[in-house]
Amino acid sequence: MGNGGALKKKPGKIAVIGLGYVGLPLAVALAEHFPTVGYDIDKERIKTLNAGHDWTNEVTDKDLKKSPLKFSAVKDILKGADVFIITTPTPIGTNHQPDLGPVLSACKSIARYLSKGAVVILESTVYPGVTEMKCGPELESGTSLRCGEDFFLGYSPERTNPGDKIHTIHKITKVIAGQTEAVTDLMEVIYGAITHGNVFRAKNIKAAEASKVIENAQRDLNIAFINEAAIIFNQAGFSIYDVLDAAKTKWNFLDFKPGLVGGHCIGIDPYYLAHFAEEVGFEADLILTARRTNDAMAGFIAGDISKKLKHGSRVLILGLTFKEDVPDLRNSRAVDLIWALKERGLNVDVYDPIADPEEVHREYGIRLVDSLTIKNAADRYDAVVGTVSHRAFRKLKAKELEGLLKKDGLVGDIKGIWRGLEFSKGIRRWCL
Numbered sequence: 001m002g003n004g005g006a007l008k009k010k011p012g013k014i015a016v017i018g019l020g021y022v023g024l025p026l027a028v029a030l031a032e033h034f035p036t037v038g039y040d041i042d043k044e045r046i047k048t049l050n051a052g053h054d055w056t057n058e059v060t061d062k063d064l065k066k067s068p069l070k071f072s073a074v075k076d077i078l079k080g081a082d083v084f085i086i087t088t089p090t091p092i093g094t095n096h097q098p099d100l101g102p103v104l105s106a107c108k109s110i111a112r113y114l115s116k117g118a119v120v121i122l123e124s125t126v127y128p129g130v131t132e133m134k135c136g137p138e139l140e141s142g143t144s145l146r147c148g149e150d151f152f153l154g155y156s157p158e159r160t161n162p163g164d165k166i167h168t169i170h171k172i173t174k175v176i177a178g179q180t181e182a183v184t185d186l187m188e189v190i191y192g193a194i195t196h197g198n199v200f201r202a203k204n205i206k207a208a209e210a211s212k213v214i215e216n217a218q219r220d221l222n223i224a225f226i227n228e229a230a231i232i233f234n235q236a237g238f239s240i241y242d243v244l245d246a247a248k249t250k251w252n253f254l255d256f257k258p259g260l261v262g263g264h265c266i267g268i269d270p271y272y273l274a275h276f277a278e279e280v281g282f283e284a285d286l287i288l289t290a291r292r293t294n295d296a297m298a299g300f301i302a303g304d305i306s307k308k309l310k311h312g313s314r315v316l317i318l319g320l321t322f323k324e325d326v327p328d329l330r331n332s333r334a335v336d337l338i339w340a341l342k343e344r345g346l347n348v349d350v351y352d353p354i355a356d357p358e359e360v361h362r363e364y365g366i367r368l369v370d371s372l373t374i375k376n377a378a379d380r381y382d383a384v385v386g387t388v389s390h391r392a393f394r395k396l397k398a399k400e401l402e403g404l405l406k407k408d409g410l411v412g413d414i415k416g417i418w419r420g421l422e423f424s425k426g427i428r429r430w431c432l
């Protein structure tokens with residue numbers, strides 16, 4: 001393996017491949033310091049970005065319009081780049097197995113644009129070994145250059161959190177690891193320019209890859225424990241939220257909240273770790289049990305709420321996106337709840353002011369109701385169930401919720417956001 005001595009000290013042109021929740025903010029941040037381009041296979045995404053709008057709401061229209069970043073769905077935009085950063089999705093396929101298709105297809109696209117001294121950095125969440133054992137060979141197969149001699153690899157996990165305006169790309173500590181010290185030095189120059197937080201040099205690429213999957217698997221496990229506790233206390237007739245209020249006064253109690261665990265990170269990445277465990281001959285029981293516990297929450301909630309409603313009752317679900325205040329619908333577990341309620345003979349409507357109605361219909365076949373205004377008393381619901389704590393829902397007053405309900409209606413509060421509200425006599429409550 002070469003020593004990477006041929007590497008430049010600074011990037012000449014950076015290309016970001018995959019301009020989604022992670023790639024776009026990264027590319028915009030990089031473009032403030034280095035010549036940067038973005039490539040995405042989704043022509044519609046490129047069209048709206050070129051029109052100055054980011055549908056993920058991670059970059060404001062103002063920041064996007066003033067950014068020197070150039071984007072295209074034509075691969076030739078990659079020409080002349082000496083640093084390639086891959087931020088394509090890492091979903092799971094059948095049997096919860098990692099689907100590396102988008103990462104490997106990004107490698108395929110990059111390969112013919114590699115030149116001597118180029119560096120390919122993977123940011124997508126993967127299990128240990130993917131960068132060197134999967135991406136390296138895939139890149140080599142599309143070029144005459146040799147990995148580790150002519151071009152080099154690096155890994156830097158993405159830590160930003162959709163909708164989180166505090167732990168942004170400019171403030172978080174960025175973990176980096178290169179195939180050689182010179183690659184890590186170059187990565188330090190690149191990432192050091194965009195974050196005021198630290199740049200942490202992980203021991204090697206595998207350690208950096210593993211750090212990301214355990215961060216997310218740890219969250220999943222902690223939430224699973226709280227979900228299990230929520231079910232136990234619910235069956236005993238009291239609320240986990242009252243328990244948490246007391247428990248979190250202890251200095252070292254970990255304050256996780258119960259609920260539906262969706263999205264494409266916390267609900268997916270543990271499967272990458274479990275797959276890696278399998279590769280090394282170990283069955284990751286704890287990790288998979290936590291996944292099952294969290295995936296079972298929708299069924300438990302539907303079962304318990306439906307016991308309080310007559311067959312054919314009308315239920316309004318508030319919130320469909322996978323988490324509060326983001327439009328991201330991927331792997332939404334609120335959808336599981338809707339199907340589970342329907343299976344139990346209930347009629348379900350859904351309202352989400354943040355989700356894109358067309359996308360909801362395309363992805364899930366659900367037509368969202370378009371407002372919370374009820375014109376006729378006959379249209380009132382038997383139950384309103386809050387699944388996601390969007391700002392608009394946190395702000396709802398008791399009167400507004402009651403206005404949606406029949407006189408003996410039920411307020412279902414999965415996220416505990418309406419615990420402080422006083423309702424009129426007759427209104428029933430269900431809380432985790």
Ligand SMILES: NC(=O)c1ccc[n+]([C@@H]2O[C@H](COP(=O)([O-])OP(=O)(O)OC[C@H]3O[C@@H](n4cnc5c(N)ncnc54)[C@H](O)[C@@H]3O)[C@@H](O)[C@H]2O)c1
Nearest residue numbers: 018019020021022040041042090102105106124125158162
């Ligand atoms: N969203 C997050 O908060 C977050 C946080 C940390 C890590 N991650 C990880 O980052 C990676 C990307 O996640 P995301 O949320 O940005 O995904 P995303 O779906 O929002 O964006 C991915 C983009 O890549 C594009 N794409 C897919 N295949 C491509 C290809 N072959 N060539 C070019 N473009 C391609 C898609 O069109 C899409 O625009 C995943 O591995 C994810 O687990 C995401």
